[in-house]
Amino acid sequence: MNTPFSIIIADDHSMFLDGLTSILSEEKSIKIVLTAKTGTQVLKYLRINTEEKIDLVITDINMPEMDGIELNTAIKDEFPKVKTLVVSMLEDAKKIKILTEANTNGYISKNAEKTELLKAIKSILNGENYFSPRIKQILMEAMFSAKSEPEISLSKRETEVLKLIAQEFTTQEIADKLFLSKHTIESYRKNLISKLGVRNLAGLTRYAVEKGMLE
């Protein structure tokens, strides 16, 4: 019989880690060589055990220290032969896009059935990529809707002023805080309003909060 495939699993939720390990240990063609809770642990292992052939790294996206996206790019950069499969809770189009651009070999949701998980793993180990139909669909939708959002980019100053506005400071206060003229801040407010397509302070504030620009 062939030697089993060597797999690393990374997820910060130990229960999920244990569960996945338990599921995969039933598969005789798979050998789990490491389970890790952070991306850094995985990278460290790969760097130390360079002589060991690792076939696949299964990773979550949300992890402390080094998340799945960073881990993925690092692996593809340093160990291009190692395949990666992302198993994530979220179905965030942007993150999926970044991951595909970083040459992830597969992406499935934690909603996926066990059979789909095994299918994905086998496909990848066979040299094919695997993205579940749902993920493909989300990617497609993102492609189309992306064009409708022309990506508003704000300069440093604009961002700074916007934050202060959303924090309830008045024009005069912001001017004092930044050692600028009150007129300057007024210009910024005006620009921000037209740039972001909103009508007033409320709109600016909502934009700032929803984009997570505060705290």
Place this chain on the structure above:
Amino acid sequence: MNTPFSIIIADDHSMFLDGLTSILSEEKSIKIVLTAKTGTQVLKYLRINTEEKIDLVITDINMPEMDGIELNTAIKDEFPKVKTLVVSMLEDAKKIKILTEANTNGYISKNAEKTELLKAIKSILNGENYFSPRIKQILMEAMFSAKSEPEISLSKRETEVLKLIAQEFTTQEIADKLFLSKHTIESYRKNLISKLGVRNLAGLTRYAVEKGMLE
């Protein structure tokens, strides 16, 4: 040997469900009689199989149709003999508090180790409740910090006006929309500002967004 304990597991992420099943099927004292993806499935099963003795329901909080909190209260209401263990991703003090008040028998995080999971299950099956140290700590902190938040309650109209303000409507527009005088809306705005302890529209908007009053 004793008859094994009958357990139901509910979680909308099938991978987690499979993982947990896989872990627990190693335990001989445990028999998994049902795995479900929604709370309603669990309730339906309990209602049909009334003669069957179910010892424990392990459930996530976030689930479609009927979440873990509703499921828990329903179980405690209809089937008080059935124990419940909540296994959740989130460590939200409020939800934990609601669950303890609804007589949940245990609460552990998905961060918990396998050993802790088994410990929790065994404790509960032995008639004790189990809350992990971390959860206890969060609960304690919530108790103390709760007093610092004096629970601001807004009336229907106040909420309505606040929403419209946060949606960038001017006083006049809101007045027209609600068939009220402009002065009335001004009063509401003023009251809201002092009630919520903010300074201006930005503060009101932030409050509305952060409380999830919009969508």
Place this chain on the structure above:
DNA sequence: TGAATTATCACGGTTTTCAGTGAAAACAAA
């Protein structure tokens, strides 16, 4: 180096918000 973007400032006029103060009617709860 030249073009584009960013950062800065200015002014007059209009609208809106903010702060203070007050009050009447409707309604629910105790």
Place this chain on the structure above:
DNA sequence: TTTGTTTTCACTGAAAACCGTGATAATTCA
């Protein structure tokens, strides 16, 4: 039935925001 809350409306003066329409210097980047 009294008390409290909610909903409704009104006026004033000051402050701030909003609108239009500029301009100049600094920086960045192609």
